Amino acid sequence: MIKVLTLIACAESDQLFPMLDEAAALVPNATKAPLPSRKDGAGYDEAARIFCEFLDS
Numbered sequence: 001m002i003k004v005l006t007l008i009a010c011a012e013s014d015q016l017f018p019m020l021d022e023a024a025a026l027v028p029n030a031t032k033a034p035l036p037s038r039k040d041g042a043g044y045d046e047a048a049r050i051f052c053e054f055l056d057s
Contacts, residue, residue, distance in 0.1 A: 006030045007054045011047075013037035
């Protein structure tokens with residue numbers, strides 16, 4: 001069993017996005033983070049903020 005803080009993240013444009021909730025449910029106490037789409041470079045700042053917030057927690 002995983003016993004460390006775990007971030008389950010997926011971009012909204014990812015083909016696996018519909019399974020994000022299911023994936024997060026498999027890891028006890030996981031943090032789920034839907035990431036914005038990164039088409040044309042958009043969304044990178046928001047994704048970086050989400051990752052940094054998780055790492056700083």
